[in-house]
Amino acid sequence: MYKFANRYKYNMMKRLTSLFATLLMATVILLSSCDNNENPEPEPQVLQPVEMTLGADWLIDTISSATEEIWYRVNAPTSQKLYVEWSEAEHQGTGYNHTADIKVSAFKLNGEDLYFEDIDDGYGADAQEVLLTDETSILIKVTANSAVGTFGIKVFESGAANITYTEINAADVWITDLSIEVGETIGFLVDGSGAEALQIVWAEFNSPESGYTADIKGSVYMMDGETPYIQRDNGKIFVAKDKSHSDNPKSIALDQGETKVKVHIQLNDDEKPGTYALKIEPVTK
Numbered sequence: 001m002y003k004f005a006n007r008y009k010y011n012m013m014k015r016l017t018s019l020f021a022t023l024l025m026a027t028v029i030l031l032s033s034c035d036n037n038e039n040p041e042p043e044p045q046v047l048q049p050v051e052m053t054l055g056a057d058w059l060i061d062t063i064s065s066a067t068e069e070i071w072y073r074v075n076a077p078t079s080q081k082l083y084v085e086w087s088e089a090e091h092q093g094t095g096y097n098h099t100a101d102i103k104v105s106a107f108k109l110n111g112e113d114l115y116f117e118d119i120d121d122g123y124g125a126d127a128q129e130v131l132l133t134d135e136t137s138i139l140i141k142v143t144a145n146s147a148v149g150t151f152g153i154k155v156f157e158s159g160a161a162n163i164t165y166t167e168i169n170a171a172d173v174w175i176t177d178l179s180i181e182v183g184e185t186i187g188f189l190v191d192g193s194g195a196e197a198l199q200i201v202w203a204e205f206n207s208p209e210s211g212y213t214a215d216i217k218g219s220v221y222m223m224d225g226e227t228p229y230i231q232r233d234n235g236k237i238f239v240a241k242d243k244s245h246s247d248n249p250k251s252i253a254l255d256q257g258e259t260k261v262k263v264h265i266q267l268n269d270d271e272k273p274g275t276y277a278l279k280i281e282p283v284t285k
């Protein structure tokens with residue numbers, strides 16, 4: 001009886017020791033799991049940029065928080081120089097009511113090598129220049145500066161290479177026998193000698209002058225074909241402008257060191273080819 005009691009006590013102690021060890025191990029595992037949940041390893045962010053079309057009109061977007069990053073990718077396989085322009089609460093065109101204040105950065109496709117970083121103002125003449133070297137696409141990052149809300153952004157190219165220019169003199173005369181096809185960039189080398197400014201006007205499918213079928217946009221550059229002129233009435237870059245019609249013409253102040261300008265005509269975003277007319281008129285006051 002005595003031996004049986006001792007064996008019983010021994011077995012009970014052995015079971016209790018094993019149970020205690022099991023509970024201790026479970027407690028350690030549970031505490032370790034809690035620590036990991038409180039400080040989880042950050043998951044790597046997967047970059048999924050929004051595709052933006054080069055030369056398209058404003059892309060309107062919304063940034064919702066101070067920590068949000070919005071990424072865009074722009075393909076420009078034949079371009080050498082791009083301009084990134086954005087519209088926000090303090091700097092925006094007529095007809096818009098944006099509320100965000102944003103900062104913009106531009107990168108190579110690796111998302112690390114910068115073209116420019118955290119620029120606040122990029123509207124009109126403040127549009128940021130990107131010189132492409134060995135890449136045909138760029139990444140753009142938008143973050144909130146002092147306010148969230150809506151904004152607009154677009155990317156356009158500078159003067160295209162390998163354009164054949166038709167030489168004309170600035171005059172108050174319509175050039176009427178013009179046409180344009182999909183994919184074309186038509187260049188005019190305009191002599192504005194004696195003028196203080198030039199008024200660039202075109203007639204198209206929706207202008208006051210009837211009989212034309214194309215939907216076009218125009219750009220005005222200095223003689224290097226890359227540096228854009230600034231529109232006189234609003235200080236914006238004269239690139240990919242729409243509807244410079246006779247009832248609302250756009251103009252530039254002529255650089256007196258260069259009495260000639262380069263005008264590029266392209267189809268608008270809807271790619272409606274056809275006929276158009278052009279008049280580049282000298283302004284002396």
